[in-house]
Amino acid sequence: MPLALALYEPDIAQNAGTLARASACLGVGLHIIEPAGFPVGDAGFRRAGMDYLDRAAITRHASFAAFDAWRREEGRRLVLCTTRGASPYTRFAFAPEDILLLGRESAGVPEAVHGSADARIVIPLAEGTRSLNVALAGAMILGEALRQTGGFA
């Protein structure tokens, strides 16, 4: 089972499109947890994802509860990427079936979602800075997870 990315209620279509393109190019699934802040056919999403969208394995889930029920049934670990993470991502041991959950641009994830993740990881940042763009954070962490699990094509 390959790694996957999941986006929690994404706000910005271009970021989601960029991650959809990355998921197609890197051969991982993309799960979008609704409600998103943009419609399915959003022009910004299509522009950022380009023709790669046709190759991306995108699954939409109606809510976090629906997504979480599905992933538990699949027996997949939920790894939350968060600025409040305890483990630096380079020291975390990824597994091939992990789902890497990214928070929304405006607010990350609520406390309940934070608590239901199996692990919380962080990209350590320079003092005085708050967070990376979600697509950039996703790319960095996915790259490390693919490297560790031998998942690159």
Ligand SMILES: C[S@@+](CC[C@H](N)C(=O)[O-])C[C@H]1O[C@@H](n2cnc3c(N)ncnc32)[C@H](O)[C@@H]1O
């Ligand atoms: C713009 S940030 C959200 C900022 C929000 N105010 C917060 O503190 O969660 C959007 C998402 O990108 C990811 N992200 C950004 N910087 C990160 C970092 N340094 N470590 C891990 N994930 C990060 C997280 O998934 C985060 O929820």
